[in-house]
Amino acid sequence: MSTTATRGLQSRARVLKAATALFATKGFHETSTREVARKARVNEITVFRHFKSKQELYLQVLNNKLGLMVPESLIPLLHSSGNCEEVFLSLAERLQEFLDPVFLRLVFYAALEKPELLKKCYSPRLLSFHEILGEHMRERIDRGILRNVDPMLMGRALVGIMAYQQILSQLLGGGDSPGSNSSNAAKAYLEIWLRGALKPDAPARWHSPGESRTQTPEAAAWPGRP
Numbered sequence: 001m002s003t004t005a006t007r008g009l010q011s012r013a014r015v016l017k018a019a020t021a022l023f024a025t026k027g028f029h030e031t032s033t034r035e036v037a038r039k040a041r042v043n044e045i046t047v048f049r050h051f052k053s054k055q056e057l058y059l060q061v062l063n064n065k066l067g068l069m070v071p072e073s074l075i076p077l078l079h080s081s082g083n084c085e086e087v088f089l090s091l092a093e094r095l096q097e098f099l100d101p102v103f104l105r106l107v108f109y110a111a112l113e114k115p116e117l118l119k120k121c122y123s124p125r126l127l128s129f130h131e132i133l134g135e136h137m138r139e140r141i142d143r144g145i146l147r148n149v150d151p152m153l154m155g156r157a158l159v160g161i162m163a164y165q166q167i168l169s170q171l172l173g174g175g176d177s178p179g180s181n182s183s184n185a186a187k188a189y190l191e192i193w194l195r196g197a198l199k200p201d202a203p204a205r206w207h208s209p210g211e212s213r214t215q216t217p218e219a220a221a222w223p224g225r226p
Contacts, residue, residue, distance in 0.1 A: 012050045014040040020061045024102045027109040028058050058114070062121045065106055078136040084145050088194065092162055092186040099166040130155055161189045 018039035022031040033054050037044040051057040077090055110118035130152055137151030146154065165185060 011042050011046055015042060015047055015050055016061060016064060019057050020065060020102065023058060023061055023109065024105040028113045059117065059121065062106065062110060065103055066122045066125065075132065084140065085194065089187060089190050092158070092190045093183065095159060095162040096166060096186055099163055101170045104167060104171055158193050161193055165189055
């Protein structure tokens with residue numbers, strides 16, 4: 001590859017990196033191509049040499065960052081030789097990596113400013129991701145490892161737990177419990193997802209002090225149901 005071509009690829013990469021940081025910080029409307037050029041240390045003309053418009057640059061940023069959740073990359077992970085807990089813990093940790101602050105901010109800004117563009121860019125990938133995850137859940141259900149509930153909803157519940165944890169800790173400053181780290185948080189959330197919050201030997205319903213603990217027929221028929 002010629003030196004000129006190499007320099008062109010390098011300047012394009014700098015433009016994309018700068019644009020990603022700015023769009024994630026200020027959104028589409030408040031970010032100018034002049035700012036992108038300044039941050040990338042190139043002329044504004046160079047930005048338009050690589051991308052025909054600000055919209056095209058923005059779309060490439062979304063494709064690059066949101067496209068990190070490539071469903072095909074999860075197949076080896078889901079079909080690894082590890083046991084159920086190891087596989088899902090690896091998945092939870094991978095989700096934490098994907099759902100970093102830049103990813104989350106880009107999604108939120110895009111949802112507010114360019115919702116149709118976000119759907120076009122992200123929805124097919126998200127659907128494919130949930131389909132692959134749901135198929136894996138169905139296999140585990142058929143083997144008697146997981147409960148027989150809707151596998152797609154089961155997968156979305158896991159993703160939802162991890163997404164909320166990242167939003168709370170990375171964007172809202174809620175953080176985790178004292179002394180915990182990202183890996184510990186993933187394990188704790190995974191434990192809740194796998195086994196639920198109710199202890200196996202817990203009473204079917206909560207009783208206030210002095211209340212009779214006689215179970216109703218409904219409570220006996222639905223253990224753990226409030």
